[in-house]
Amino acid sequence: MRQSEPAFEHPGLKRAPLSDSVSGLDMTTPSPAPTSLMANAIRALSMDAVQKANSGHPGMPMGMAEIGVALWSRHLRHNPKNPQWADRDRFVLSNGHGSMLLYSLLHLTGYDLPIDELKNFRQMHSKTPGHPEYGITPGVETTTGPLGQGLANAVGMALAESLLATEFNKPDAKIVDHHTYVFAGDGCLMEGISHEACSLAGVLKLNKLIAFYDDNGISIDGEVVHWFHDDTPKRFEAYGWNVIPNVVGHDVEAVDAAIKQAKQSDKPTLICCKTVIGEGSPNKAGSHDSHGAALGEKEVAATREKIGWKWEPFVIPQEVYAAWDAKEAGARNESEWDKAFAAYAAKYPQEAAEFKRRDAKQLPADWKEKAKAIIAGANERAETVATRKASQQAIEALSAVLPELLGGSADLTGSNLTNWKAAKPVRVNAEGQAAGNYVNYGVREFGMSAAINGVALHGGFKAFGGTFLTFSDYSRNALRVAALMKAPSIFVFTHDSIGLGEDGPTHQSIEHVASLRLIPHLQVWRPADTVETAVAWTHAVEHHGPSALIFSRQNLPFSERTDAQIANIEKGGYVLRDWNDEIVARKVILIATGSEVELALNAIEPLAREGIAARVVSMPSTTVFDKQDAEYRERVLPQGVRRVAIEAGVTDFWRKYVGLEGGVVGIDTFGESAPAGVLFKHFGFTVEHVVETAKAALG
Numbered sequence: 176m177r178q179s180e181p182a183f184e185h186p187g188l189k190r191a192p193l194s195d196s197v198s199g200l201d202m203t204t205p206s207p208a209p210t211s212l213m214a215n216a217i218r219a220l221s222m223d224a225v226q227k228a229n230s231g232h233p234g235m236p237m238g239m240a241e242i243g244v245a246l247w248s249r250h251l252r253h254n255p256k257n258p259q260w261a262d263r264d265r266f267v268l269s270n271g272h273g274s275m276l277l278y279s280l281l282h283l284t285g286y287d288l289p290i291d292e293l294k295n296f297r298q299m300h301s302k303t304p305g306h307p308e309y310g311i312t313p314g315v316e317t318t319t320g321p322l323g324q325g326l327a328n329a330v331g332m333a334l335a336e337s338l339l340a341t342e343f344n345k346p347d348a349k350i351v352d353h354h355t356y357v358f359a360g361d362g363c364l365m366e367g368i369s370h371e372a373c374s375l376a377g378v379l380k381l382n383k384l385i386a387f388y389d390d391n392g393i394s395i396d397g398e399v400v401h402w403f404h405d406d407t408p409k410r411f412e413a414y415g416w417n418v419i420p421n422v423v424g425h426d427v428e429a430v431d432a433a434i435k436q437a438k439q440s441d442k443p444t445l446i447c448c449k450t451v452i453g454e455g456s457p458n459k460a461g462s463h464d465s466h467g468a469a470l471g472e473k474e475v476a477a478t479r480e481k482i483g484w485k486w487e488p489f490v491i492p493q494e495v496y497a498a499w500d501a502k503e504a505g506a507r508n509e510s511e512w513d514k515a516f517a518a519y520a521a522k523y524p525q526e527a528a529e530f531k532r533r534d535a536k537q538l539p540a541d542w543k544e545k546a547k548a549i550i551a552g553a554n555e556r557a558e559t560v561a562t563r564k565a566s567q568q569a570i571e572a573l574s575a576v577l578p579e580l581l582g583g584s585a586d587l588t589g590s591n592l593t594n595w596k597a598a599k600p601v602r603v604n605a606e607g608q609a610a611g612n613y614v615n616y617g618v619r620e621f622g623m624s625a626a627i628n629g630v631a632l633h634g635g636f637k638a639f640g641g642t643f644l645t646f647s648d649y650s651r652n653a654l655r656v657a658a659l660m661k662a663p664s665i666f667v668f669t670h671d672s673i674g675l676g677e678d679g680p681t682h683q684s685i686e687h688v689a690s691l692r693l694i695p696h697l698q699v700w701r702p703a704d705t706v707e708t709a710v711a712w713t714h715a716v717e718h719h720g721p722s723a724l725i726f727s728r729q730n731l732p733f734s735e736r737t738d739a740q741i742a743n744i745e746k747g748g749y750v751l752r753d754w755n756d757e758i759v760a761r762k763v764i765l766i767a768t769g770s771e772v773e774l775a776l777n778a779i780e781p782l783a784r785e786g787i788a789a790r791v792v793s794m795p796s797t798t799v800f801d802k803q804d805a806e807y808r809e810r811v812l813p814q815g816v817r818r819v820a821i822e823a824g825v826t827d828f829w830r831k832y833v834g835l836e837g838g839v840v841g842i843d844t845f846g847e848s849a850p851a852g853v854l855f856k857h858f859g860f861t862v863e864h865v866v867e868t869a870k871a872a873l874g
Contacts, residue, residue: 234465235273245430254505269325323366331629371622377415424448583614591641624653639665679848689828703772747799754788
């Protein structure tokens with residue numbers, strides 16, 4: 176159990192002096208730097224960058240400095256000159272507010288992150304934003320900031336490593352053999368997502384996952400003992416983890432020994448490191464005052480004196496750079512792997528070619544032809560089925576084309592229909608490794624979504640997972656972070672509206688589709704039939720970013736289309752039925768998605784009898800349609816023609832297309848528990864209501 180005394184008084188916390196041998200260093204003749212000096216370089220860079228920005232979190236980097244030394248200088252296999260090397264170890268800073276720790280490590284070890292970028296910490300367009308962002312800073316493996324998600328991403332990365340190793344490694348050749356390391360703090364472990372993800376990691380025995388718990392007992396509000404005193408070691412032991420407790424986090428040798436021990440385990444490992452937040456600061460160490468604010472110029476100066484750091488801000492002596500430099504070792508590690516891979520390719524050419532394709536995130540050479548065939552097949556079958564079933568048919572077809580397909584569901588496989596005939600549930604095999612291509616995530620929507628992001632970032636797979644659309648709320652922040660990173664994750668959401676029926680308003684999605692469309696870079700699809708579903712799936716596979724695919728529980732009718740119309744589905748919106756030019760007095764455009772496209776089509780004839788010519792625009796993806804050029808959008812939705820939108824969801828979203836003068840057939844209340852047909856009629860999703868709404872819009 177956590178001690179009741181302040182974090183900085185951990186019993187048994189012994190370490191070498193922070194100023195060990197600093198004053199006697201010869202600046203002109205580089206020599207091996209002591210570990211204390213290496214750690215103090217992190218402290219100095221972190222406190223100086225935060226002070227210069229007058230914003231940031233110096234406490235965690237200063238408190239985890241020695242842990243960084245032990246891991247990054249003695250164990251982490253990486254190549255600063257090639258951050259994308261396939262068999263590199265992955266490092267995730269789940270407690271991302273301490274970003275200066277990671278930026279210091281990247282700079283010191285030789286990544287393309289010059290000192291000027293550290294000076295520009297938290298400034299516009301710098302490579303050192305306030306929290307680590309994937310795609311911005313070389314060497315950053317995932318975007319972290321919302322606490323706990325980095326840990327869940329790491330579970331996905333470790334899962335990908337295990338599955339790839341099972342698939343590609345041979346008895347005489349290992350081309351996939353790397354670890355995933357995570358730094359996590361009290362906040363990460365308080366968040367519920369850590370329970371979801373770490374429980375799954377224990378079940379799957381992801382022994383290449385090693386997490387360091389920064390047990391400093393402090394968060395923004397003060398000493399966490401007042402709101403968090405879990406017995407963390409026992410908790411993780413209950414998950415099935417290997418736990419190494421009571422490691423002095425300021426003792427490089429102790430941390431080093433713990434890592435060596437962790438590497439021998441057949442389980443994921445949690446190394447519990449007792450640390451002092453803001454270590455080195457004479458007046459703020461061990462206090463929440465060092466957590467999320469600059470130390471202040473006087474305290475920075477006092478810290479320099481205490482740790483014996485005699486150099487000016489952002490000045491690092493050459494012997495420290497030499498001690499940290501990982502470029503030569505990284506190049507050597509990658510070169511050795513290249514030789515091993517060349518031998519592997521000579522003996523197993525097909526497997527080697529497949530591994531290279533997937534590592535490069537390339538689709539099969541015949542992908543375009545196969546994708547067209549999948550869409551054509553759906554069109555030829557012309558089936559009336561629920562789009563969740565149409566999705567399963569698309570997955571079945573994709574599985575024959577994409578061996579990298581990795582599916583799953585949050586305990587709703589039979590409802591989401593996310594499995595396929597050749598799917599193999601991921602289980603721990605006789606060798607102790609996770610194997611398979613379908614993950615039973617359990618009732619863990621958030622953990623599933625963040626793990627999928629980790630798999631997507633790791634590479635080697637096209638990962639997707641399913642749940643009910645209303646439970647996208649539980650996944651929400653992982654979807655947002657996927658969009659921020661432009662990670663190619665695929666999120667499948669079924670039971671998309673009041674069409675869910677008897678389960679009632681807790682399970683009926685009203686606002687969810689509209690809210691997902693508001694997330695930048697997230698492509699959202701709500702298809703109307705089998706063909707639109709096939710297009711949505713192939714588009715998601717091709718998309719260099721995340722997709723949300725939204726499907727119905729109830730059957731939806733097949734719509735006939737021309738080849739040109741089928742080609743236009745991928746533009747997000749297209750003319751499905753055009754108006755009768757013989758009716759010239761009044762025209763209206765009916766815009767619909769998903770199950771409501773049928774309603775729009777059925778309104779054409781009644782409107783014609785009223786002297787109104789109707790065009791039906793099916794818009795399975797507003798997010799894709801909005802990216803089309805103005806000329807195409809004008810052809811589909813010409814100006815000057817009144818519009819009516821029809822969707823079983825909130826109405827406000829559609830005002831961007833119909834304006835205040837147009838009409839919307841939607842639902843702005845929560846649903847009810849009743850059969851779907853009863854609900855649609857009750858809430859006005861009828862042909863009669865569409866006709867009346869169109870007439871009202873026309874005036």
